[in-house]
Amino acid sequence: xxxxxxxxxxVKRFHSPGAVDGLKDGLRAWREYRALxxxxxxxxxxxxxxGVRRRSGSWELVQEELAQCVPLAQLLSGAKPWPAARQRVxxxxxxxxxxxxxxxxxxxxxxxxxxxVGPGGEVHLIDLARVRTRWTRNVHEFLLPLAAGAREWAxxxxxxxxxxxxxxxxxxxxxxxxxxxxxxxxxERRREDVGKRLVRFQRVSGAMAPLHEGNVRGLVxxxxxxxxxxxxxxxxxxxxxxxxxxxxxxxxxxxxPLKGPLLQRWNTAARLESHGIPTERPLAxxxxxxxxxxFDRPRGCIPFGECWTTWSxxxxxxxxxxxxxxxGALQDRGLWVDGHRSLALLASSPTGLLLEYPRLIExxxxxxxxxxxxxxxxxxxxxxxxxxxxxxxFAAAQRSTRxxxxxxxxxxxxEIAPRG
Numbered sequence: 001x002x003x004x005x006x007x008x009x010x011v012k013r014f015h016s017p018g019a020v021d022g023l024k025d026g027l028r029a030w031r032e033y034r035a036l037x038x039x040x041x042x043x044x045x046x047x048x049x050x051g052v053r054r055r056s057g058s059w060e061l062v063q064e065e066l067a068q069c070v071p072l073a074q075l076l077s078g079a080k081p082w083p084a085a086r087q088r089v090x091x092x093x094x095x096x097x098x099x100x101x102x103x104x105x106x107x108x109x110x111x112x113x114x115x116x117v118g119p120g121g122e123v124h125l126i127d128l129a130r131v132r133t134r135w136t137r138n139v140h141e142f143l144l145p146l147a148a149g150a151r152e153w154a155x156x157x158x159x160x161x162x163x164x165x166x167x168x169x170x171x172x173x174x175x176x177x178x179x180x181x182x183x184x185x186x187x188e189r190r191r192e193d194v195g196k197r198l199v200r201f202q203r204v205s206g207a208m209a210p211l212h213e214g215n216v217r218g219l220v221x222x223x224x225x226x227x228x229x230x231x232x233x234x235x236x237x238x239x240x241x242x243x244x245x246x247x248x249x250x251x252x253x254x255x256x257p258l259k260g261p262l263l264q265r266w267n268t269a270a271r272l273e274s275h276g277i278p279t280e281r282p283l284a285x286x287x288x289x290x291x292x293x294x295f296d297r298p299r300g301c302i303p304f305g306e307c308w309t310t311w312s313x314x315x316x317x318x319x320x321x322x323x324x325x326x327x328g329a330l331q332d333r334g335l336w337v338d339g340h341r342s343l344a345l346l347a348s349s350p351t352g353l354l355l356e357y358p359r360l361i362e363x364x365x366x367x368x369x370x371x372x373x374x375x376x377x378x379x380x381x382x383x384x385x386x387x388x389x390x391x392x393x394f395a396a397a398q399r400s401t402r403x404x405x406x407x408x409x410x411x412x413x414x415e416i417a418p419r420g
Contacts, residue, residue, distance in 0.1 A: 013060050014029050045096065066118070071114075091165045093165070094163065101169050111148075152275060152333065234253045243296055247299065252294070252295050269281060283295055299348065301346040304323070304379075321389040323353055324393030337355070368394070
């Protein structure tokens with residue numbers, strides 16, 4: 001941000017790492033500048049472009065600040081309170097999509113982070129470098145980027161409201177309401193996008209900030225940019241220890257460069273975090289003569305199996321529902337874990353569960369059959385009531401159509417019946 005009076009100026013810097021890619025930065029900056037001007041002329045809600053400049057060896061796009069706006073992603077995730085009723089925002093988003101459709105504008109990188117919501121529930125678009133005026137009559141192609149990004153955070157009601165608002169401009173989109181095919185396409189697109197964006201956790205981006213403390217350089221999670229000195233002063237340990245900046249977290253510092261098995265662990269944690277699935281957090285990557293990688297997680301995590309036998313019946317029902325929700329969310333993302341690692345859960349409380357360093361595999365067409373059996377075999381003594389709580393959590397975690405959730409629930413209920 002530049003300037004002290006409102007509206008301030010937002011400076012977007014293009015800083016590709018390679019020399020060849022760096023030559024393209026100027027083209028990207030000018031492309032987005034022209035896109036901003038085009039959409040403003042057509043009356044669409046985007047920031048006003050102020051100019052393109054080259055400074056300190058990088059190309060920069062300067063635009064007007066959209067004051068008091070927050071990304072839709074932060075609202076749907078609960079990080080920020082809704083400035084207006086959810087249904088009002090949903091209708092405004094559907095109308096914005098309808099305006100784009102009518103103006104023959106396609107935004108192939110449209111996701112929740114690129115949609116800003118104002119104080120009155122109005123919506124705006126940013127990050128327009130990939131906007132195209134090449135028309136597509138395929139409504140699936142037009143809506144898929146946003147549908148993919150929103151499916152893990154926005155419930156079925158919110159998504160349906162957006163789509164109903166959009167159908168006023170595009171009759172063909174009515175076929176997408178309750179379409180299992182479209183939901184499956186959104187699931188696959190989301191999984192692919194997350195895989196491609198893992199590089200965000202290995203460079204300065206919306207996920208990671210630069211770490212500068214004395215002679216130490218590296219990257220730190222955006223949530224801990226104020227704790228550089230504490231991070232760099234950590235000593236390597238074989239186990240997790242209390243995080244001095246937050247008594248509710250514990251941290252592990254691993255010596256070694258970010259490659260091989262350590263890189264795989266880092267990417268797995270980043271991937272699950274991107275999907276909203278609880279696991280250890282990729283916290284920092286420290287560059288020194290002895291490089292180090294830092295992870296953290298909720299404090300007091302112990303193996304789920306050790307807790308299961310000590311919890312009361314009411315606690316076990318809560319834990320079963322939490323375990324079902326976690327495993328259901330993982331499967332809903334089109335992911336699973338290799339072999340019995342699927343059962344390697346940690347618990348800080350009956351409802352505070354997370355996966356322990358899983359080895360992920362992709363499951364493009366996830367099936368519910370057999371998942372309950374895997375869980376019950378790893379936790380002897382599961383009662384029908386506890387199995388029912390697990391099934392309820394698993395089915396509720398599915399961000400799909402109502403028909404698909406009911407089918408999954410029926411499959412799992414059939415597995416419980418013999419137990420009863």
